[in-house]
Amino acid sequence: MIKFDNVSKKFATGTVALSDVSLSIDKGEFVFLVGSTGSGKTTLFRLLIRDILPTEGKVFVNELEVTNLPKNKLPHLRKGVGVVFQDLKLLLDRTVFENVALPLEVSGINSENARLKVEEVLRQVGLNEHKDKFPVQLSGGEVQRVAIARALVLAPQILLADEPTGNLDQSTSWEIVQILSEINKKGATVIMATHNSDIIKNMNKRIIHIEEGKIIKDEKSHEQKPHKETHRNEKKADNEKEPKESKEEKKK
Amino acid sequence: MKSFNTAWRNIRRSPYQAFAAILIMTLTFLVVSFFVFILVGSSKIVSYFESVPEVTAFFKNEASQEDINALENELSQTGKISSVKFVSKEEAVEIYKEQNKNDPILIEFVTADVLPASFEISAYEIEDLGSISEMLKKTPIVEQVIYQKDVISALTAWTSAIRKIGISLIILLSLVSVFIMVTIIGIKISHKKEDIEIMRLIGATSWYIRWPFIIEGIFYACIGAFVGWTIASGTLLYTTPFLESFLKGIPVLPVSYLSLLELLGLELILAVILGVLSSFLAVLRYLK
Numbered sequence: 001m002i003k004f005d006n007v008s009k010k011f012a013t014g015t016v017a018l019s020d021v022s023l024s025i026d027k028g029e030f031v032f033l034v035g036s037t038g039s040g041k042t043t044l045f046r047l048l049i050r051d052i053l054p055t056e057g058k059v060f061v062n063e064l065e066v067t068n069l070p071k072n073k074l075p076h077l078r079k080g081v082g083v084v085f086q087d088l089k090l091l092l093d094r095t096v097f098e099n100v101a102l103p104l105e106v107s108g109i110n111s112e113n114a115r116l117k118v119e120e121v122l123r124q125v126g127l128n129e130h131k132d133k134f135p136v137q138l139s140g141g142e143v144q145r146v147a148i149a150r151a152l153v154l155a156p157q158i159l160l161a162d163e164p165t166g167n168l169d170q171s172t173s174w175e176i177v178q179i180l181s182e183i184n185k186k187g188a189t190v191i192m193a194t195h196n197s198d199i200i201k202n203m204n205k206r207i208i209h210i211e212e213g214k215i216i217k218d219e220k221s222h223e224q225k226p227h228k229e230t231h232r233n234e235k236k237a238d239n240e241k242e243p244k245e246s247k248e249e250k251k252k
Numbered sequence: 253m254k255s256f257n258t259a260w261r262n263i264r265r266s267p268y269q270a271f272a273a274i275l276i277m278t279l280t281f282l283v284v285s286f287f288v289f290i291l292v293g294s295s296k297i298v299s300y301f302e303s304v305p306e307v308t309a310f311f312k313n314e315a316s317q318e319d320i321n322a323l324e325n326e327l328s329q330t331g332k333i334s335s336v337k338f339v340s341k342e343e344a345v346e347i348y349k350e351q352n353k354n355d356p357i358l359i360e361f362v363t364a365d366v367l368p369a370s371f372e373i374s375a376y377e378i379e380d381l382g383s384i385s386e387m388l389k390k391t392p393i394v395e396q397v398i399y400q401k402d403v404i405s406a407l408t409a410w411t412s413a414i415r416k417i418g419i420s421l422i423i424l425l426s427l428v429s430v431f432i433m434v435t436i437i438g439i440k441i442s443h444k445k446e447d448i449e450i451m452r453l454i455g456a457t458s459w460y461i462r463w464p465f466i467i468e469g470i471f472y473a474c475i476g477a478f479v480g481w482t483i484a485s486g487t488l489l490y491t492t493p494f495l496e497s498f499l500k501g502i503p504v505l506p507v508s509y510l511s512l513l514e515l516l517g518l519e520l521i522l523a524v525i526l527g528v529l530s531s532f533l534a535v536l537r538y539l540k
Contacts, residue, residue, distance in 0.1 A: 051453060078455035089450045105254055106456040150454070 001027040001189055002048065002158065007057030009043055009213075017043040018054070018213040025191065027157070030184040030221075032200050033193040035210035041193035042086060044210070045160045049078050061158065079107055082151030086162040086193075090135045090146060096122070097131040100149045107154065121149045125179055141172035148179060159183055161192040165199065173199060255463035262440060262468055269436045270472065276432045277476020277526070278483070280425040281519055285484030287418035288515055289507075294411040297499070301407070307381055307399040309388045310368040319393045320369075327373065330387075332380040337372040344369065368395060426526060433472060433530035434537065437465050441538040448539065462535045469531025470524055477523035481516050488512075 002025040009018040018040045025031055033041050046052045047059050050066050059066040061077065069077060090099050097118055104114040122128045125145040135143050144164055151159055161180055165173035177192075177199050184190040194200065200207055209217035263270045311320065320338065327333050339347070344367040352358045373388075375381055385397045441448070448461055488507060496505045 049453065072457075075455045075457045075460075078453060083453065085453070089453065091447055091450060102451070103454045106451060106454060106460055154455075 001025055001029075001062060002191075003058075003060040004044070004047075005058040005060070007047065007054045007059060009040075009047065009052065010055045016213055018047075021057070021210075021213070021215055023208065023215060023218075025189060027189055028184070028187055030181065030190045030203070030205045031192070032203070032205055032207045033191055033210060034195060034197075034200060034207055035193075036195060039210045040213040041210060042162055043213075045083065045162055045191075045193065048158075048160060049081050049083060050074060075106075079103065079154055080156055080158065082154065082156035082159045082188075084144075084147045084151045084159070084161040084164050086166065088135075088143060088147040090143065090150070092135050095132050095134055096127060096138070096146050096149075099135065099146055100131075100153050103150060103154045117153055118149075121153045124152070124182075125149045141168050141175065144168065144172075144176055145179070148176070152183060156188065158189045159191070161190065163193055163195075165194060165196050170198070177203065255460075255467055258464035259467035259471065262444075262464060263471060266440065269439065273433055273436050273472035274475050274479070276429040277473050277523065278479040279476075280422070280429045280526075281477040281480025281523070282484055283418075283425055283480075284422055284519060284522070285481050285515065287414075287422060289484065289488055290414055291411070291418065294407060294414065298407045298411065307371075307373045307375065307385050307388065307397060309371045309373065309391075309394045310396045310398075311370060311393055312395045313368070314393075316393075320371075323371070323388075323391055323393065327371075327384075327387075330384070332375050332384060334374045334376050336374075339370045339372060341367055341369050429473075429476075430526060430530040430533070433469055433527070434534045436472075437469055437531050437534035438538045440468070441465060441534060458539075461539065465535055465539075466528060466531040469534070470527035473523035473527030473530075474520055477519040478516070481512075481519050485512050485515075 002023075004021050004023040007018055007021045008016070010016050021040075021044070033044065035041055043052070047054055048061060048066065050059075050069060054067060058068070061081065064077065066077060091102070094102070100118045100121060101114050104117060109117070119128060119131070122131055125148055127142060127145050127149060130138060130142060135146060138146065148161070148164065151161070159180070164176050164180070168176065173196060180190050180192060181203070204221060206221045207217075207219040208215060209219075324336050324338070327336055345362060348362055348367060349359050371388075373384065375384060381399045385399045388394050388397045451461055492506050499505065
């Protein structure tokens with residue numbers, strides 16, 4: 001489904017964002033991409049929708065060589081990959097409804113069908129009552145959900161979420177992850193970049209650790225062969241951590 | 253349809269830019285319309301003179317009635333003349349008064365002595381006018397001979413001068429309006445750079461992004477063409493009575509509404525070309 005073949009990316013500024021990354025993600029997987037800021041997570045996403053080209057190596061999406069795609073095929077690729085951008089990239093002068101309808105509009109879907117789809121997706125992320133508001137009128141978790149709804153509206157096979165819980169509190173983050181998990185259950189491949197370790201531990205999914213442009217660890221999900229003990233231990237660890245965090249939040 | 257809505261929203265949200273674009277287009281098409289009127293009018297006048305083979309011979313004051321009669325006989329013997337009309341000094345004054353009846357000052361100083369008597373000679377063929385005028389010039393009692401060749405050549409010289417000035421002015425104004433439109437649409441594109449980037453990232457095709465800007469260009473040009481045409485046609489219709497009396501029987505006016513509509517059609521086609529050209533240049537320049 002998704003494959004990186006010895007991919008390196010060096011920016012014109014000299015920054016090496018990725019060096020010799022090889023990676024493959026199957027259809028229907030839920031993968032966490034973990035690493036500190038500047039580790040190359042966003043670069044990986046940008047390569048997948050060919051917002052940028054790699055300096056070396058090849059990128060494949062759905063058997064399609066993204067790195068060798070003619071320019072006029074880019075819209076087709078991008079319609080098939082939903083992206084929740086780190087900076088959301090919502091149009092601030094358009095309402096929630098209009099923002100979510102944008103990919104449909106771009107694909108030339110007629111407005112009646114578009115309306116039904118948008119309403120369905122907004123219900124899915126729980127935003128139907130806010131559909132006529134503008135992004136600035138919403139809370140952090142709500143705008144995040146708008147971005148997710150927009151990424152989902154074309155029912156893409158692949159969903160990339162770049163730090164979707166970036167500056168949200170614990171419970172809102174959890175809601176967001178639940179939404180992504182639901183989408184994954186319906187068959188979409190989901191890649192979520194994050195550094196929120198609690199969520200990662202609770203979800204028990206494949207985790208790819210990336211640091212300074214290199215994959216340092218690729219932990220497979222334990223779902224296929226459940227290991228009760230580890231699972232229990234993880235949960236325990238979480239329970240211990242939570243009160244500590246809420247205290248920190250109070251301090252803020 | 254969606255592109256039209258987007259274009260319309262872009263226009264509404266920057267009224268001053270829209271106004272500037274429409275204004276320059278209006279000016280361009282105003283000039284285009286006026287020059288078309290002048291060119292069509294003058295070429296009609298030229299062809300009118302060409303179609304009526306006439307020579308006017310003005311007599312010297314000392315010319316006697318016998319000499320004039322002799323000349324008339326001589327002329328009719330050539331077989332080239334369809335009619336000869338004698339206009340006496342008194343008749344000349346009457347005609348002059350009739351032509352200038354709205355201007356008493358001009359009439360006051362003109363008496364029969366000032367104006368010469370003349371022959372208005374019509375020929376069958378325009379080709380014969382040369383030989384007839386040569387013959388008249390050789391006659392001692394004739395002071396001056398005027399025939400269409402002079403009028404036509406003077407008019408043709410004027411028309412070609414006007415045509416050159418007109419075409420240069422139209423080209424210059426078209427260039428100016430295209431550049432102004434490129435700038436205005438360019439500003440709009442830069443202003444929406446972020447939105448365009450977002451649309452690209454979610455899979456918008458280049459044409460999806462370009463269309464609203466191209467429609468916008470066509471819109472400005474067409475509105476400009478329509479306003480320019482309306483002003484020019486209105487002015488023409490308003491001044492028709494005055495111009496008709498000025499042109500004295502030369503059948504140029506009134507211009508039919510159908511030909512005005514034809515002009516509008518042609519101008520709208522030109523507007524679409526200018527609009528597409530300028531927005532396309534802007535899109536190529538600012539949307540890579």
